[in-house]
Amino acid sequence: MPAPIRLRELIRTIRTARTQAEEREMIQKECAAIRSSFREEDNTYRCRNVAKLLYMHMLGYPAHFGQLECLKLIASQKFTDKRIGYLGAMLLLDERQDVHLLMTNCIKNDLNHSTQYVQGLALCTLGCMGSSEMCRDLAGEVEKLLKTSNSYLRKKAALCAVHVIRKVPELMEMFLPATKNLLSEKNHGVLHTSVVLLTEMCERSPDMLAHFRKLVPQLVRILKNLIMSGYSPEHDVSGISDPFLQVRILRLLRILGKSDDDSSEAMNDILAQVATNTETSKNVGNAILYETVLTIMDIKSESGLRVLAINILGRFLLNNDKNIRYVALTSLLKTVQTDHNAVQRHRSTIVDCLKDLDVSIKRRAMELSFALVNGNNIRGMMKELLYFLDSCDPEFKADCASGVFLAAEKYAPSKRWHIDTIMRVLTTAGSYVRDDSVPNLIQLITNSVEMHAYTVQRLYKALLDDISQQPLVQVASWCIGEYGDLLVSGQCEEEEPIQVTEDEVLDVLEGLLVSNLSTPVTRGYALTAIMKLSTRFSSVNRIKKVVSIYGSSIDVELQQRAVEYNALFKKYDHMRPALLERMPIMEKTATNGPTEIVQTNGETEPSVVEAKHPPPVTQPANQANDLLDLLGGNDVVPVIQTTMPTKPASAGGELLDLLGDLSLSGAPAPAPAPSVPTSQPSFLLDGLSSQPLFNDIAAAGIPPMTAYSKNGLKIDFTFERANPNPNIAVITIHASNSTEADMTDFVFQAAVPKTFQLQLLSPSSNVVPALNQGTVTQVIRVLNLQKQQLRMRIKLTYTHKGSPVQDLAEVNNFPPQSWQ
């Protein structure tokens, strides 16, 4: 059989192929030839064939059938064979193939070969792709070689040991003795690889770290020699002596000096020296400076040194080389938390980097800018950042918008500025803002009472310009719904009030409903806004018409709303004003940053927030329930138990007796009439996650108490305060049953003295399972305006073992914190 074609020949041939298909054909032909050659166990040309196979593999063609051949080559005595064999093993094999284990024996033999280049090949292969099994088997050999005086082998053994440790960390101990005098070597290769080995060991084991701390003086000395020594041609790079070694030593020093005062002390001088003496005209010098800065920032360095480091970074920022600028921004980002003031000094340079052409630099600059924003520079910074937001690539807009919102929230100098800023973001990058920014913004707007007129006016004008940005449209429609009356009355103080008629406003909102640009969510907002305006505007008929049209809308959400609103017009018109009143201020759940201080809005009632208001007693309870069911939808707040308290009040007189006149939640609608059913918010605040609309601050130390314990039935009360009104105590009862039989038809009723008001929400169930297997919970809200001592009379009815049980009890042992 003719000799297989030479490697170069093959490469040349393949390169002449003009199409992919032609190439594939050639490759296939050659592969076939190689396969038959392998089958013939041809020793002479095996090396050549495998080399060709490797070339084809690099082009992307499968070469797995050559794996075993590589092993045969490795086992051969010829150096050429071994060289290609090991290369093939590294390219074609890895620990995923079982075949690789067959190498272990060969490698072992070669590690003990008489020729150092063969030993080198073995070490290299083991050090690049050795699996944990191989490493375990061969660690001893590596360790032996680590102690040899042959520096060629010693340096390779060191790196091989690094790989072994990475694969099998438990073997680290084994290499410890051999590290004893590694640093006394003169050979830079050995020094470098030794430092890498020591670094690896220190990173992985705190014990090793402690052990090697004593090397700090030696490392400092080596570094000093490198800097001070004259020109050494062998290791020189652009006038700097062995920068690779310098960088590695600096990195090891960093690890050794971290959180250790003494070590950090010992390296202060050398770090200062490197920082000041290193030539910065070429990349090489800057690479060393960079590593030095990283080390200074990580160890316990004195403040002078830290300032020096940050100034180096500041100088980097001005460097023409964008790589250097990039690296500086990254490092500054890491240090901005700890050395905030020092970094602030370079703020203007950082802001300039926002205009850089490079994407990575821009991103870093943006992150850093946000980190540097504070109360003093907010106005200036925001101007720059908003300008950036205008002109940046889409990939940045979302993050930038979020950042702007956060910063504005924390440091806004005035409400008007805050609202202006948010408006600016919504108009320029509206489609990129996060989903939760809409409810957040709405919350912010409700809190800024005096800005309502201004806000709604600006939003209205924005809507006239552009209705494509959904978040903006949603917020705008919500505001118009809420504050439409302010808009029409032209009451704006902050700027020139515009003249708008009711019809114009309704035109805009209706426009949103029909526009193709509006998403279903936006349409929902618009419809609800129109509905709300029915109590604020006089053109009720027009609104009625619109609402009824959408009663047959294809969109289910819209249809549901329209139908309910229709019902509101028809059957419950008397409730409409109450239901559609102004929203009270919303409490912010702390997602990020501190909760805002809630201002009391003069228009709404401060007492109860978002509580469902039970209908006036005159209203037949059934109808009320229907209505509330209709509006209930899918919200989280439990439906009010309205029937329960009223009936006993009229029927059974016992409850009334002992405490004199009782006032229960059935009182006619007087002062506390906030009256916004929670269903309303669930439409508007679609974007909000299902957070409860009143914030319960965790008990803050009001201890729970046992209110009743008799015949196996135990009732515990736990307390919370309802925010924002500290006059309301929210009590959760937990009823548990320690008898062997369930208590069914369990009903809990409560009454309080006249000076209190009580509201009972619906229970979790009416069966208290036996043997404490579960509890029934029910929430009571007690309004205690006069801060009197809380007393309560409770009535319990249930069926136990077939017979009905009824009991009355008085609860007097409320902890003082619950009513103070």
Next chain:
Amino acid sequence: MNSAHRQGKLRLQKWYTATAERDKKKMVRELMQTVLARKPKMCSFLEWRDLKIVYKRYASLYFCCAIEEQDNELITLEVIHRFVELLDKYFGSVCELDIIFNFEKAYFILDEFLMGGEIQDTSKKSVLKAIEQADLLQEVTWTPGVTSM
């Protein structure tokens, strides 16, 4: 570490972590697309997955290195440069064709310079001498009748 031609043909690739063949291909393809899309004025570093990529272009070849979070990008540029210098010294004014036709030699040089992703020897002279000696050894041990690959 890999070097790729401007049109996306791979010339050399060295992996220091065990990765499945399919994944390697995918990563290389992705990486190449990203790097080749970079404009000349952009900086030599980019973030890719959870690694940092350092790349530098020499004539028609891009040399890319993937490093970890804590590694020094600037010194990596020097590492790449050192490797190219070694190739240059060995081949005498190296050009892409040299690397194409002598890819196995390029690998030998790389394996003498780096192991497990770390530098073995910081002296150019030392690395080149070792390669030279190994080449000599190879010469000596050819099978009679066969004088080259």
